Amino acid sequence: MKKTLFCLSLLLCGAVHADELANANALVAKKSYPQALQLLTKLANAGNADAQYRLSELYAGSDAGPADPAKAEAWLQKAAAKGNKEALAAQERAKQRAARRVDIDYWLSQYDGSELKSGQYACPAPRFPELSKQTDEIERIGARMTQWEDCFNAFARNLNASAPLTQRIPKDVAALMTKDEMAKATAYLAGVHSRLATDAKVVSKLVLADFDAWNSATSAYVTEHNLIVKEAKKVGATE
Numbered sequence: 001m002k003k004t005l006f007c008l009s010l011l012l013c014g015a016v017h018a019d020e021l022a023n024a025n026a027l028v029a030k031k032s033y034p035q036a037l038q039l040l041t042k043l044a045n046a047g048n049a050d051a052q053y054r055l056s057e058l059y060a061g062s063d064a065g066p067a068d069p070a071k072a073e074a075w076l077q078k079a080a081a082k083g084n085k086e087a088l089a090a091q092e093r094a095k096q097r098a099a100r101r102v103d104i105d106y107w108l109s110q111y112d113g114s115e116l117k118s119g120q121y122a123c124p125a126p127r128f129p130e131l132s133k134q135t136d137e138i139e140r141i142g143a144r145m146t147q148w149e150d151c152f153n154a155f156a157r158n159l160n161a162s163a164p165l166t167q168r169i170p171k172d173v174a175a176l177m178t179k180d181e182m183a184k185a186t187a188y189l190a191g192v193h194s195r196l197a198t199d200a201k202v203v204s205k206l207v208l209a210d211f212d213a214w215n216s217a218t219s220a221y222v223t224e225h226n227l228i229v230k231e232a233k234k235v236g237a238t239e
Contacts, residue, residue, distance in 0.1 A: 021050055028054070031063060044075060049082035056087065061180075096176055103173045107185045111168075113192050116159055117200075123151035125203055128210050131217035133225075138218060145211055152204060159196060165189035 020043055027036035037058065043051035056076035061067035079087035097104065126148050132138045162168065166186050169177075177185065 021048065021054075024051065024054065028058070033058070033063065033065065044078070047082070049079045049084040049087070052076075052079035052082070053084050053087045053090075056090070093176065100173060100176055103170070104177060104181065107169050107173065107177075108181060108188060111165070111189065111192060113162075113165065113196050116162060116196060117155065121151070121155040121158055123148055123155055125207050126211075128214035131214060131221050133218075133221060138222075141214070148207065152200070152207075156200065159193070159200070163193055165193050 020039060024036050024039040024043065027033075027039065037055070040051045040055050040058070044055050052075045056072045056074075056079060059068040059072035059075065061072075076087050076090060080091050126141075126144045128141060129137075132141060164186070166174075166182075166189055168189075169185065174182070
């Protein structure tokens with residue numbers, strides 16, 4: 001009889017804890033954090049692994065207040081020790097994050113987009129003389145400019161297609177990032193993309209300006225030279 005009463009007591013206790021946990025989760029959903037923390041702490045101290053895990057989440061960083069890494073880790077360990085699946089998964093994720101810390105930090109502050117302006121997208125700016133007087137040189141410089149334009153246009157198309165640069169983050173690395181880290185990566189990579197585009201525009205304007213100066217001077221020389229030739233031919237014809 002006593003054993004039966006004891007079992008019944010455990011069942012009732014479990015039911016009460018389940019109701020209280022549901023209430024605590026509802027308080028969290030309503031952002032009533034002080035009340036939620038109080039109720040979750042009561043349940044966690046009583047050994048409820050789900051409440052312990054929920055506390056670890058709140059202390060890890062949320063609208064509930066400033067993050068408390070020490071408390072978050074302590075409650076996570078207690079929940080995991082009781083076999084809480086979410087806590088065990090969180091511990092495994094923490095191990096993976098530690099192992100890939102360098103990869104995560106790379107996308108937060110070190111990626112520079114160098115592969116977007118190298119290889120087939122590396123477009124060295126052509127150099128132009130003050131003017132050209134020979135036909136073969138004029139043709140050679142014209143071909144060089146066309147080649148640069150084709151390269152630059154391909155670079156520009158690829159740069160546009162690469163936006164947003166967050167799509168270049170390997171999926172396994174992105175999966176390990178926190179919400180705040182992904183937000184930081186998004187802002188940082190947007191800045192990288194913007195700098196690449198701005199630098200390309202500056203180079204493009206300089207190249208076009210140099211080409212226009214060469215083209216104007218060369219065209220003026222060719223026009224003047226042709227006039228001189230024509231006048232010479234006229235003089236020769238009248239003699």
